[in-house]
Amino acid sequence: MRESTMTCATFEAELGDFLEGTLDDATQAACERHRAGCAACAALVADLDAIVTSASSLPLPAMSRDLWPDIEARLATPVLDLSSAAARGASLASVRPAFMWRRLAVAAVALVTVSAGVTWNIARQAGELSPAASAVVASALETTGATETAGTSAASDIAELRDPAAVTPVAVAANTARPIALDTIYGREIAMLRTVAEENLGLLDSSTVAVVRRNLDIIDRAIRESREALATDPNSGFLLEQLDRAYERKVDLLRRLATL
């Protein structure tokens, strides 16, 4: 019926789907017939076809200058190993923002919890922990255990977000490093990221911001307690590694906020 009554207005209403080829067969055929008998509509279709064809083969515009020197200058900014964070970031890239932030909030808590828990179990079995180290681990477990985890399955998020193979250069050097070196190395990047991260927090809803801030507080507490423990046990490689990991988590979280 449609073909016998199709007007230009009807044709134009169907035009988008007609060009996409998503109309049912009968309507598509009706549109074809209308186009064949209507010069104005045929011209319209021809014009749109010309636009589509041209758009797919546009020449590349030229940049006003070579941007590489500016890019390279930014690459020269000291940045720590990003492979693990980047891998995790890529896995999150296809996730819807709300889901990503739920996982982000969970990750900050979960990483502290699992890292401390695993280390606690391993070290306890090996009898390696000094009293100061034991206090730090116990504190981390206690703190994170009492913290909000945004109501999700932490275990699955942990498995996905934690990369056991990721070892930073700083962590490798933990036995010889000192807290002051870690403060310097991480402090520089944290300072750079903090401003942007704080700005981006404004893009999130208040409840998410609250969760993120609580988890930053947890990480800060882990850093503080590790440093305090190192003051009484300065040769503990374990404590240095704990401090390094806490810093790494903080940088990772800030980096994700900064690149939101």
Add this chain to the structure above:
Amino acid sequence: MHSLTVTGFLPDPSLHTRSTAHAVALAPASVAAPEAPDAEREDIAAATAGDRRAFERLYRSHGQRVFALCLRMTADRVLAEELVQDVFVRAWQKLGSFRGDAAFGTWLHRVAVNIVLSRRKHDGTQRDRTVQDEQSLDAAPAQPVSVGDRLDLEAAIASLPNGARRIFVLHDVEGYTHEEIGDLLGITSGGSKAQLHRARLLLREALSR
């Protein structure tokens, strides 16, 4: 009704620097990508290990194409050049996450689209304008149409409202599907189709002046 003459915006072969391989290498996920040339694979591996000269070669190969995307998406040359820098800095940081499942150009292209769209989210004015675009098909163009009897297609694209321009560029210039655009922009594929059709009609109107 006269037929639209596209003088001035049909591509000049002498200026057409996008090779077929390049076009495919930078295609969206919906387009099959061939294997990267050995030299590019080596550069990717070297850049991932921290070799900036290798990364510079990747920039030389892909920078102009990324710039074209940024420029057409934003209709702002200065902003586009800033975004190109952001894209390559981000790519440098995230190279470790590139697994080679897709062509490097495809991966880089996705990084670029995300950066452009992220910048939009940071700009309250543009965000508001986008909302208007989604709500009303009668929204005024984001920029006044340039003086002249006939605009070339680039200028006409730049004159589109932001929402319509982004969808036109992603679909008709870059080859994304409506489903992919919907995922990127957080809209339905039907909304993407409607905006695309509107964009084409606005372009026709601009080019017919």
